[in-house]
Amino acid sequence: MEQFHTHTGLAVPLKRSNVDTDQIIPAVYLKRVTRSGFEDGLFAAWRNDPEFVLNQERFSGGSVLVAGPDFGTGSSREHAVWALQNYGFKVVISSRFADIFRGNSGKAGLVAAQVDEKVVSRLWDYIDTTPGAEITVDLVSRTITAGDGPDQIHDSFDIDDYTRWRLLEGLDDIGITLGHEAEIASFEAGRPSWKPVTLPG
Amino acid sequence: MGKTLAEKIWDEHVVRSAEGEPDLLYIDLHLIHEVTSPQAFDGLRLTNRRVRRPDLTLATEDHNVPTLDWDLPIADPVSRTQVETLRKNAAEFGVRLHPLGDIEQGIVHVVGPQLGLTQPGMTIVCGDSHTSTHGAFGALAFGIGTSEVEHVLATQTLPQARPKTMAVTVNGTLPDGVTAKDLVLTLITNTGTGGGQGYVVEYRGEAIEALSMEARMTVCNMSIEWGAKAGLIAPDQTTFDYIEGRPEAPSGADWEAAVAHWKGLVTDADAEFDAEIVLDASTMTPFVTWGTNPGQGAPLAATVPAPADFDSPTEALACEKALDYMGLTAGTPLRDIKVDTVFVGSCTNGRIEDLRLAASILQGRSVAADTRLLVVPGSVRVRMQAEAEGLHEIFTAAGAEWRGAGCSMCLGMNPDQLAPGERSASTSNRNFEGRQGKGGRTHLVSVPVAAATAVRGTLSSPADLDPVAG
Numbered sequence: 207m208e209q210f211h212t213h214t215g216l217a218v219p220l221k222r223s224n225v226d227t228d229q230i231i232p233a234v235y236l237k238r239v240t241r242s243g244f245e246d247g248l249f250a251a252w253r254n255d256p257e258f259v260l261n262q263e264r265f266s267g268g269s270v271l272v273a274g275p276d277f278g279t280g281s282s283r284e285h286a287v288w289a290l291q292n293y294g295f296k297v298v299i300s301s302r303f304a305d306i307f308r309g310n311s312g313k314a315g316l317v318a319a320q321v322d323e324k325v326v327s328r329l330w331d332y333i334d335t336t337p338g339a340e341i342t343v344d345l346v347s348r349t350i351t352a353g354d355g356p357d358q359i360h361d362s363f364d365i366d367d368y369t370r371w372r373l374l375e376g377l378d379d380i381g382i383t384l385g386h387e388a389e390i391a392s393f394e395a396g397r398p399s400w401k402p403v404t405l406p407g
Numbered sequence: 408m409g410k411t412l413a414e415k416i417w418d419e420h421v422v423r424s425a426e427g428e429p430d431l432l433y434i435d436l437h438l439i440h441e442v443t444s445p446q447a448f449d450g451l452r453l454t455n456r457r458v459r460r461p462d463l464t465l466a467t468e469d470h471n472v473p474t475l476d477w478d479l480p481i482a483d484p485v486s487r488t489q490v491e492t493l494r495k496n497a498a499e500f501g502v503r504l505h506p507l508g509d510i511e512q513g514i515v516h517v518v519g520p521q522l523g524l525t526q527p528g529m530t531i532v533c534g535d536s537h538t539s540t541h542g543a544f545g546a547l548a549f550g551i552g553t554s555e556v557e558h559v560l561a562t563q564t565l566p567q568a569r570p571k572t573m574a575v576t577v578n579g580t581l582p583d584g585v586t587a588k589d590l591v592l593t594l595i596t597n598t599g600t601g602g603g604q605g606y607v608v609e610y611r612g613e614a615i616e617a618l619s620m621e622a623r624m625t626v627c628n629m630s631i632e633w634g635a636k637a638g639l640i641a642p643d644q645t646t647f648d649y650i651e652g653r654p655e656a657p658s659g660a661d662w663e664a665a666v667a668h669w670k671g672l673v674t675d676a677d678a679e680f681d682a683e684i685v686l687d688a689s690t691m692t693p694f695v696t697w698g699t700n701p702g703q704g705a706p707l708a709a710t711v712p713a714p715a716d717f718d719s720p721t722e723a724l725a726c727e728k729a730l731d732y733m734g735l736t737a738g739t740p741l742r743d744i745k746v747d748t749v750f751v752g753s754c755t756n757g758r759i760e761d762l763r764l765a766a767s768i769l770q771g772r773s774v775a776a777d778t779r780l781l782v783v784p785g786s787v788r789v790r791m792q793a794e795a796e797g798l799h800e801i802f803t804a805a806g807a808e809w810r811g812a813g814c815s816m817c818l819g820m821n822p823d824q825l826a827p828g829e830r831s832a833s834t835s836n837r838n839f840e841g842r843q844g845k846g847g848r849t850h851l852v853s854v855p856v857a858a859a860t861a862v863r864g865t866l867s868s869p870a871d872l873d874p875v876a877g
Contacts, residue, residue, distance in 0.1 A: 222725075223725050226700065226839045228842050232845070233818045233819060234819070234845075239446065239488065239492045240445075241446050251840060251841045251845060274721065275601065275721060279601070281535075282536040282551060283442070283443065285553075302601050304604065304634060306536060309551070309552060310552035313555060367427060368429055379558055380450075380454070380562060383561075383566065384561065386423050389423045389431070390422055393433050394433075398665075400657040400662075400665045401435055401529070402526060402529075402656075403463060403655075404462055404463065405461060405501075
C-alpha cells in the first residue's frame with residue numbers, strides 16, 4: 207500500500223447525512239472483477255443532476271470530500287472506497303463513519319478523518335465562500351487545516367492508532383499477520399474437534 | 408467481574424494480543440459469494456499466497472443470480488463473468504462451492520444456518536454486511552470488505568479492535584400479528600442508523616427468548632442497519648433444537664461436547680455492558696419505513712412525518728430529501744400509500760417460516776389488480792420445502808410470481824429491479840435511494856404487512872383485510 211503522510215487538495219462539499227454505500231456506488235456497478243474502473247459508478251444516481259457537486263466545474267479535480275454524518279452506512283462493499291479512490295479522492299472528512307466503511311478505507315489507503323460536526327459545518331462554509339478552497343490533511347499530526355489568518359480552520363481529527371501507523375508506513379496487513387504464523391498454528395492446534403468444517407477431513 | 412457473551416466469544420478467539428495493536432482474531436467460518444471475492448483471490452495470486460483453511464471456507468452464488476430461467480446460462484454477460492470467476496477461483500483454491508443449480512445454493516446467510524455450519528460461539532465473517540444474521544445462534548458474526556476477505560483467505564484471522572458492548576433488552580410479549588421485523592424496525596427508528604456504531608449488541612429479554620431461530624435471524628440480520636458491528640443472542644434450547652441433526656452439525660459425543668460448551672455461552676450475571684437500551688414489546692405494532700434509510704420508520708397506523716417534526720436540523724433536512732425522493736406528502740396516512748410491487752424474500756425474511764406466514768395470509772385471496780408480488784425463497788432448500796408444503800400453489804393461485812433462490816430484488820443486481828418511480832413494499836433490509844433499482848422507492852415491511860399490502864394494493868396489515876369467504 208502507498209504511504210500517506212500529508213495531502214493538500216481541492217475540497218468538495220457533500221451536504222448530506224447518511225450517505226450509504228448504495229449511494230456511493232449502486233449495486234449494478236459492482237460486477238467488475240478488478241479493483242479499478244469504479245469511478246463511473248461513484249454517486250451514479252446523483253450525477254444525473256447537473257447541479258450535483260461533482261458536476262460543478264469549480265470542484266473538478268477535487269480530492270478531499272467533506273460529508274455529513276453517518277457516511278458509508280449499509281453494504282460492506284469495498285467498491286465504495288475504490289470508487290472514491292478511482293475518482294481521485296484521497297480523504298473523506300465526516301463527523302461519523304460507519305464501521306465497515308472506515309475499516310475498508312484503512313485497508314485500501316483512503317483516509318477517513320473523523321471530526322466534530324461543527325468542524326464539518328465550518329469547512330462547508332469555508333468552501334462555499336472560497337473559490338478553489340483547499341484542505342490540508344496531515345496524518346502525522348492528525349490535523350486538518352483550511353484557509354489562513356484569523357479565520358483559519360485548524361483542528362484535530364480522529365483515526366485509530368493502528369490504521370494511522372499502517373497508512374504512514376504503507377504496510378501490507380496480510381504480510382504483518384503472516385509474520386505471526388507460529389501463533390496462528392498454535393491456536394489452530396488447540397481448537398475443539400467438534401468445530402465444523404466445510405470439507406471432508 | 409463477569410463477561411458478556413460477546414466478550415467470551417472474543418476471548419476464545421484471540422490468537423495474539425499486544426499493546427497498541429488490534430487483537431488478532433481467529434475466524435471459524437468464512438462465507439464467500441461472487442461480488443466481494445474476485446479481487447481478494449486476485450490478491451492471493453499476485454502475492455503467491457494460498458487459502459490457509461479451505462476447510463473453513465464456503466462459497467455460494469447469490470447476489471447476481473437470476474430467479475427466472477436459472478437453469479440457463481446467466482443472460483447478463485457481466486454478471487455471468489463474475490459468477491464464473493467465483494467458480495474458477497473456488498476450483499483453483501480448493502474452496503467448496505454451491506453454484507446456481509446446486510441443491511444447497513442460496514443466499515449465503517440462509518445457506519450457512521440451514522447446513523448447520525452456523526453454530527454458537529463461532530466467529531463468522533463474510534464480505535457482506537448482513538453476516539450479522541448468524542449472530543442469532545450466539546456466534547460473533549460480522550461483515551467485512553474485500554481486503555479483509557483476502558486477509559481471512561490468507562491467514563484465517565483478522566486484526567480487530569475490541570468493540571464496546573451493548574444490551575438491547577426487549578421485555579414483554581409481542582402482540583399477535585407483530586413480528587421480529589416490526590421489533591427491529593421499531594428499534595432502528597428509535598436509535599437512528601448510527602446508534603449502534605462501535606458496539607457488538609446482545610439482544611435479550613423475554614420477547615427475544617420467545618422468538619424462533621428464524622425470527623432471531625431477522626432481528627440480528629438488521630443489526631447493521633443501526634450501525635452495530637454485530638448483533639447476537641445467547642444460545643438456548645431453541646438454538647440447540649434448530650441445529651441438531653443438520654448436515655454439518657456435530658453428532659454423537661461431539662454433539663454432547665459442543666452443547667456442554669454452548670451452554671456456558673451466556674452473559675454472566677455480574678457482567679457489565681457499555682450501554683443498554685430497554686424496549687417494551689407489548690407496545691409494538693406493525694411498523695414500516697417512509698424514508699430512504701432504515702431509521703426513517705413509523706407505525707403503519709401513523710402518517711408521513713414532516714421535516715418540522717424533527718428537532719435536529721440534520722434529520723429535518725434528511726426528512727425533506729427523503730419525502731422528495733419517495734414522492735410523499737407529509738400528513739398522508741401510511742395506509743393510503745399505493746404500492747406497485749411487493750417483494751417477499753432476502754436474508755432478512757426469505758426463510759420457510761416467512762413463506763408459511765405469507766401463504767397463510769394469501770390463502771384464498773388475490774393480489775390486487777395493479778400490484779405485482781414476487782416471492783423469492785432464500786435458498787433452494789427453502790424453495791423445495793415450500794413446494795413440499797404446497798405453499799407455491801397458494802402463491803401462484805393468488806397471482807404471485809414464484810421464483811428461484813437468491814438475493815433478487817433486495818439489491819437488484821440481477822434482473823429483479825424496480826423501474827424508476829416504482830414503489831415497493833419489501834421484506835428486505837434497506838430502503839436506500841435506488842437500492843431496488845434506479846429511481847425505485849422502497850418501504851421496508853414485515854412479512855404479514857407485505858402479504859396484506861399485496862392484497863389491498865396499499866400499505867396494509869392483515870387486520871385490514873376482509874375475511875376470506877367460505
